[in-house]
Amino acid sequence: MNRIPVDSSNISSIGFDEDSNTLEVEFRSGAIYQYFDVPLAVYQDFLDSPSKGQYYAQHIKGYYRFVKV
Amino acid sequence: MAKSNSKRKMQSKSTYLGTIQDVIGTSVSVSLGNEALSGLTYVDGEGYRIGQIGSFVKIPIGYIDLFGIVTQVGSSAAPEKHDKNQVNGNRWLTIQLIGEGQRNGNFERGISQYPTIGDEVHLVSESDLKRIYGQPDKPYFVKIGHIAGSESISALVDVNKLITRHSAVVGTTGSGKSTTVASLLSALSNSKNYPSARIIILDIHGEYSHAFRGQANIFKVNADNRNQENELYIPFWALNFDELMQVSFGDFSNEKDRSALLERMLSYKEKTISVYPKKGVSKETLSVDSPIPFSLSQLWFDLWNEVFFTYYSDGGKKPVRENWAFEKDKDNRDIVGDAAKAIPPRFKPVKNVASDPEKIQYGTSTLNIRGQLETLGSKFRIPRYDFLFHPGEYSPDLDGKVVKDLDSFIGVLLRVLYEGLFWSRRLSQGGRHRPLLVVMEEAHNYLNENFKGIASNVVQRIVKEGRKYGIGAMIVSQRPSEINSTILSQCGTFFALRLANVTDRGHISGVLPDNLDGLTSMLPILRTGEAIIIGESVKLPMRTIIEAPPKDKRPDSQDPIVYDEKPTEDSLQPGGWGIPMEPNPNFEEFLEVWRAQNPLPSKVFKGEGKIKTLTKKKES
Numbered sequence: 001m002n003r004i005p006v007d008s009s010n011i012s013s014i015g016f017d018e019d020s021n022t023l024e025v026e027f028r029s030g031a032i033y034q035y036f037d038v039p040l041a042v043y044q045d046f047l048d049s050p051s052k053g054q055y056y057a058q059h060i061k062g063y064y065r066f067v068k069v
Numbered sequence: 070m071a072k073s074n075s076k077r078k079m080q081s082k083s084t085y086l087g088t089i090q091d092v093i094g095t096s097v098s099v100s101l102g103n104e105a106l107s108g109l110t111y112v113d114g115e116g117y118r119i120g121q122i123g124s125f126v127k128i129p130i131g132y133i134d135l136f137g138i139v140t141q142v143g144s145s146a147a148p149e150k151h152d153k154n155q156v157n158g159n160r161w162l163t164i165q166l167i168g169e170g171q172r173n174g175n176f177e178r179g180i181s182q183y184p185t186i187g188d189e190v191h192l193v194s195e196s197d198l199k200r201i202y203g204q205p206d207k208p209y210f211v212k213i214g215h216i217a218g219s220e221s222i223s224a225l226v227d228v229n230k231l232i233t234r235h236s237a238v239v240g241t242t243g244s245g246k247s248t249t250v251a252s253l254l255s256a257l258s259n260s261k262n263y264p265s266a267r268i269i270i271l272d273i274h275g276e277y278s279h280a281f282r283g284q285a286n287i288f289k290v291n292a293d294n295r296n297q298e299n300e301l302y303i304p305f306w307a308l309n310f311d312e313l314m315q316v317s318f319g320d321f322s323n324e325k326d327r328s329a330l331l332e333r334m335l336s337y338k339e340k341t342i343s344v345y346p347k348k349g350v351s352k353e354t355l356s357v358d359s360p361i362p363f364s365l366s367q368l369w370f371d372l373w374n375e376v377f378f379t380y381y382s383d384g385g386k387k388p389v390r391e392n393w394a395f396e397k398d399k400d401n402r403d404i405v406g407d408a409a410k411a412i413p414p415r416f417k418p419v420k421n422v423a424s425d426p427e428k429i430q431y432g433t434s435t436l437n438i439r440g441q442l443e444t445l446g447s448k449f450r451i452p453r454y455d456f457l458f459h460p461g462e463y464s465p466d467l468d469g470k471v472v473k474d475l476d477s478f479i480g481v482l483l484r485v486l487y488e489g490l491f492w493s494r495r496l497s498q499g500g501r502h503r504p505l506l507v508v509m510e511e512a513h514n515y516l517n518e519n520f521k522g523i524a525s526n527v528v529q530r531i532v533k534e535g536r537k538y539g540i541g542a543m544i545v546s547q548r549p550s551e552i553n554s555t556i557l558s559q560c561g562t563f564f565a566l567r568l569a570n571v572t573d574r575g576h577i578s579g580v581l582p583d584n585l586d587g588l589t590s591m592l593p594i595l596r597t598g599e600a601i602i603i604g605e606s607v608k609l610p611m612r613t614i615i616e617a618p619p620k621d622k623r624p625d626s627q628d629p630i631v632y633d634e635k636p637t638e639d640s641l642q643p644g645g646w647g648i649p650m651e652p653n654p655n656f657e658e659f660l661e662v663w664r665a666q667n668p669l670p671s672k673v674f675k676g677e678g679k680i681k682t683l684t685k686k687k688e689s
Contacts, residue, residue: 001676002677016680017676018681024678028641034673036658040680043680053638054638057640061643061648062648063652067670067672067673
């Protein structure tokens with residue numbers, strides 16, 4: 001998935017696919033995770049949020065199912 | 070007089086520790102000199118603690134220096150029967166001799182002469198150590214860290230001996246084992262120094278793929294193309310007969326069945342080369358072990374028919390194919406099966422009823438391999454075996470799923486490698502001219518004592534004979550006591566990290582190439598990332614701080630996360646007990662991957678990713 005590089009201490013890039021509502025998050029460690037059934041709005045808010053780590057912790061972690069790819 | 074003068078001069082040196090009082094074999098007892106009372110001495114402005122267990126001492130005798138390692142300090146180090154009431158108290162050291170150094174600096178293992186009573190024992194200073202360890206310019210020495218306690222001295226490992234004489238990396242989980250391996254490998258795979266290095270990592274847990282991405286070709290069952298992984302195939306026809314039988318049919322109950330199978334397989338291979346001639350093998354030289362492709366599923370299918378068929382025997386019909394009693398499907402067609410898809414035919418059960426003129430009898434095969442055929446038939450259909458039986462199709466992950474399969478898999482892989490390199494030993498691509506290092510991670514899983522699998526056999530062969538054909542093994546394990554001791558004792562170099570378990574430690578000290586109890590007793594108190602390197606590829610045993618590779622070259626830790634230590638904004642972990650559960654738990658994917666026996670659900674998005682709706686304007 002194409003991911004957009006982001007400026008964050010723990011997340012290096014994020015990507016999204018609208019058809020499948022899949023959010024892809026790449027960590028600074030290089031590990032990549034896909035979150036399922038994520039609304040587009042969440043992705044947009046994530047991308048726009050000033051602190052990616054905080055947004056991720058508050059709105060994504062614990063809300064969506066994920067798989068390490 | 071001159072002698073005693075010179076002696077006095079030596080004793081006045083700041084490195085002087087004491088005098089030898091007793092020599093038994095390689096163990097030497099030393100009484101500490103009065104001068105060395107303070108416990109701390111200064112040599113060239115640097116402070117040294119006297120009598121540290123594991124520290125080195127030298128014994129100058131004539132033109133050579135003997136080197137030893139301190140293994141015991143205090144009253145128990147005094148020789149037996151010694152009068153304990155001494156003026157200076159019980160200030161004794163026990164030393165194990167290890168080797169000798171010429172005055173010009175060459176150090177060699179083993180000693181040509183013994184010290185004797187009255188010889189002086191001196192502290193080994195940093196400049197001595199530099200003389201022993203330091204040859205940093207030679208390209209066949211690879212640096213993996215520095216000597217513990219002396220940052221300025223690099224820990225150098227001789228590549229030649231490291232690879233051909235095999236090595237073992239042992240240590241408790243969390244002692245820095247993977248980092249040590251990664252550090253070694255990143256030094257060895259440095260393309261500037263070693264443009265032709267050839268290393269295979271059997272990376273059961275997928276720990277290293279991230280660290281060596283870009284440098285390495287990653288082969289994996291169920292590869293992910295986005296991560297530059299290649300699909301791993303091990304064609305079954307590359308195995309020799311016994312191994313193929315082991316992974317396909319299983320054991321035979323008698324020799325007759327086995328030889329029948331052998332004959333069949335040979336005839337299938339013969340058929341192949343008569344249609345597709347191959348260089349290097351002719352009908353005369355072909356053996357059942359020759360790596361010639363053939364259709365195993367066809368062989369299986371033919372055997373299935375032969376063993377399971379039943380036939381209409383009424384009216385004295387012969388058991389030939391046109392009389393076979395196939396079951397019918399709903400369109401009244403014979404269920405003849407499909408060799409390619411591994412679908413067996415179905416035959417009617419035996420029937421002998423007086424009122425029914427139709428009689429069905431068992432076939433006439435004398436082979437007793439029904440069970441084996443059924444086993445193989447199901448293996449054909451189990452995705453776990455696809456890398457072997459169906460290279461190229463949907464396949465599972467090998468990530469430590471089933472240890473039993475792992476063994477045969479690793480054995481098979483090593484086997485193919487070994488055979489290939491063995492026969493190509495005269496070629497430029499062969500092992501003698503371009504040696505191969507095989508790194509075996511989690512080796513206790515497939516090299517354990519009570520296992521008689523292929524892996525154990527092949528590794529034993531690699532370890533025993535591999536040297537001649539240019540194959541070196543590096544065995545990595547946290548449970549060395551579970552590794553076959555024949556295999557372990559062949560390892561010339563040990564990287565021993567922290568090992569707390571007594572059994573493991575005992576096993577290691579039993580097989581170490583140097584007999585140094587003092588060193589192995591340090592194993593439980595080593596720091597993380599600290600290793601004792603003992604053996605042929607180092608000049609002296611060295612206590613080394615392994616230099617960790619850069620962050621992005623480190624192997625992934627395999628420990629599951631219970632509670633991330635980092636604050637949640639900086640966490641690199643998406644899970645753990647500290648994170649609330651999803652509001653509506655859904656185990657859809659959980660079930661799917663279990664049924665599919667594939668860790669990645671079909672939901673995983675593999676495309677580029679599209680966003681049709683216009684993205685909101687970025688707020689500043």
